[in-house]
Each structure stands twice: as structure tokens, then as C-alpha cells.
Amino acid sequence: MLHHALGRWPEDLGFTVPVDWIRPEALQGDDDVNRRQFVSATAAALVTGPTASQHVDPALIDYFEQQLEGHYRADMFLGPHDLIGTVSAQYQLIDKLVRSAKGEVRRGLLRAGAAYAALVGWLYQDAGDLAAATFWRGVTQEIAVRSRDPHLIGYSLVNQAHVRTDLGDGRGVIDLCEAALDGTDGLFPKLRIMAMQQQAHGASLIGDRSAVDQLIDTAAGLLTRVDDDLPWGNACRRTPGYLEVQRATCYGRLGLGREAEALWAQVLDDVPSTARRDRGVYLARRATVAAASRQPDHAVEIARSAVEIALETRSARMLRELGSLERAMGPWHDAPVGRDLAEILAPVTEGS
Structure with a gap:
């Protein structure tokens, strides 16, 4: 209303605004601005047309997986903004190689691509761009399904649940985590831990303390069984007191x-x-x-x-x-x- 009347935003008039203030123009503004923002956030995942065929060496799978671990470490130091471009570009390269690769090499690159897409989604989420984060979480799920890897498919659902947590949609979080946990007998303990702790966040959003404690306590019982060599989803290994962090957040x-x-x-x-x-x-x-x-x-x-x-x-x-x-x-x-x-x-x- 102030902008409509005076042509200036509240903060330009000396008002103090909340730190999470988003100007309406960012949501409903000029079509050209919104189009540029969309293209910038999604360009790496929307390369059209076939690419020239090339030989894809199986060693590239290990290369991308090793690079991924380095990106996780860099994120801890740098935050999201300095990494989005780098990780997006590597995802784009993986997508290009997938179009030429065959058999198990192609499957391995799809698995790597899903992990990279998940990291891009997290970086956008940490940067506060939930629209771009949601887009990349969808890309993660698509690539995970194409890889036929049940662990990655579960991981992609937990990633989507994480966005729903930031949106305050507790029941949506629970729906996605329950879907990830369906038929958990074959899922790695790490995936079950991830789904349970995220479901605990969903429970806290709807005020269910008993479910929070039950889910986190059950997840804690699985920590000693985490022994896979997957390069993604290792926060429960890297983060001291990982589950108590989740419990403290839910309690708050x-x-x-x-x-x-x-x-x-x-x-x-x-x-x-x-x-x-x-x-x-x-x-x-x-x-x-x-x-x-x-x-x-x-x-x-x-x-x-x-x-x-x-x-x-x-x-x-x-x-x-x-x-x-x-x-x-x-x-x-x-x-x-x-x-x-x-x-x-x-x-x-x-x-x-």
C-alpha cells in the first residue's frame, strides 16, 4: 500500500522490515524479470535436443563422486552462493554424458546426476529461493527414478520433504517421509535415518511431541548400522550430534x-x-x-x-x-x- 501510494518501498522510507521480507515484485512482478530468474535457476537442467555422441569412460563416475564430496565440504565453508554455478555446471556435464553413455556406465552417471541435482536443490534452499529449490528437488526425483535406484528414490522424497518443512507443511512432510519409508526392509539404514528425522520435523510442525521423540529415538538405534559407501546423504556421519540437532530444532x-x-x-x-x-x-x-x-x-x-x-x-x-x-x-x-x-x-x- 505504501509503495502504491508513494512509489517507494517501506525500507526506502526508513521503516524496519523483517529479515525475511520479500518484495511483492519478486513474486508477481515484471514478466521479463521473472523469466530471467527462472532461466538462471533452471538452465543447467533444461538443455534441449540431442548432443553429439561421444565415448564415456567408466572412470568418470568415480571422478564425479569424488568431486561431490569436495562440494559438500566446500558448502560447509562457503555457503550456497559461491557454489551454485559450479555444481549446476557439473550437473549439466553429467546430463550431456548420460545422453551418450550406455548400460551400467549410464546407470552410474544417472545416480551421480541425481546426487548433484539434490545438492543444487539444497544450495538454492539455503539461499532462500524455495521456487528454484522445489524445481531441482523435482529434477532429483526424475533422475533417481530413471536410475532405478530405490535408495536414491527414497533420498529424493526426503529432499522434497525438507522443502515442505521450510514451507511449514507438516502433513506434507509426513506424507513424503512415509512414502520414502514404505517397504524399508531393503533400504540402507542411512536412508531410513534421513526419512525418520525429517518426519520428526513434520511431527513438530503439527505439535506431536511423542512422535518426534519416537522417530528420533528409532533413528538413533540405526546409527551404528550405517556402513554404505554412497557419496551422498552423509550428514549423519559428518555432523556431530546429528540427531540431537534435529531433536533440539523440533523442541524449539x-x-x-x-x-x-x-x-x-x-x-x-x-x-x-x-x-x-x-x-x-x-x-x-x-x-x-x-x-x-x-x-x-x-x-x-x-x-x-x-x-x-x-x-x-x-x-x-x-x-x-x-x-x-x-x-x-x-x-x-x-x-x-x-x-x-x-x-x-x-x-x-x-x-x-
């Missing part, structure tokens, strides 16, 4: 401040310095729990470190968590501690 969503605070304190002690982006997300969530538990000074103290990491990584997921913190600190908006928080958040608020 359920309003269980004391329980969530105890878990975050435990988890953050074990987070390595290399996992900087994850540490920032955890700190922001812990700060929000502290605010909800009426510990505003503690919340502000934690927020200082989270904002520093948010400025480095430009993770939209972290900005969203800081937005939740800002809302949780609403009762102290006019108090000195509230003004301190506003000053701390100013660099990311202005940058958003």
Missing part, C-alpha cells in the same frame, strides 16, 4: 525451551570450526529458544556470534532463523536489550 518449534536449551548447549560444544554455517544456524536457534524462555540478555549474547557468521555465509536459512529471533524478542523491543539486538541485527537486516 514445539516451545519446549528448557529441553531445547540443554540440547543446544550440548550440541554446540561438539560442532567443529569447519562447520561454520551450521554453527551459525544452531546459534540463532539457541538464541530464539533463550528469548522464548524469557532470557533476553542471553539471547542477545548468542546472537552476536550468529550474525557474524550470517554476514560471512549469506545463508538465507540463517537469516530466517535470525528473523525468528527478532520476533521472539518482541516483548523487549523498546527496552535497552531490544535496542542492543536491533543494533546487532542491523548489518544483516540492511543486507537482506
